[in-house]
Amino acid sequence: MGINTERDLEANLQIGPTDQGFVRIFVEANGVEIPMDFDPEEAEEIADEIRAAATAARSVG
Template sequence: MGINTERDIEANLQIGPTDLGQVRLFIEGDGIEIPMDFAPEEAEEIAEEILAAAKAARLVADR
C-alpha cells in the first residue's frame, strides 16, 4: 500500500489549535479517531509540504 493506492474509505479531517499551543489534525473515520498534535513549526512545515504537493499535482493534471 502506498501513496498512489486508492481506497474507498470516507473520513473527516479537522484542523485547529489546541489549548496547549499545538496544532491538531483530527481524522475521524468509520470507527476510528486519530488526533495528531504538532508544534506550530512542525505544522508550518506540513503546510509547506501540502502546498508543494498541490503544485506538483497540478503539473501532472495539466499534462
C-alpha cells in the same frame, strides 16, 4: 498500501489550534479517531509540504 493506492473510504478531517498551543490534525474514519498534535513550527512544515504537493499535482495530467 502506498500514496498512489486508491481506497473507497470516507473520512472526516479537522485542523485547528489546541488550548495547549499545538496544532491538531484530527482524522476520523470508520469509528477510528486519530488526533495528531504538532508544535507550530512542525505544522508550518506540514503546510509547506501540502502546498508543494498541490503544486506538483497541478502539473500531472
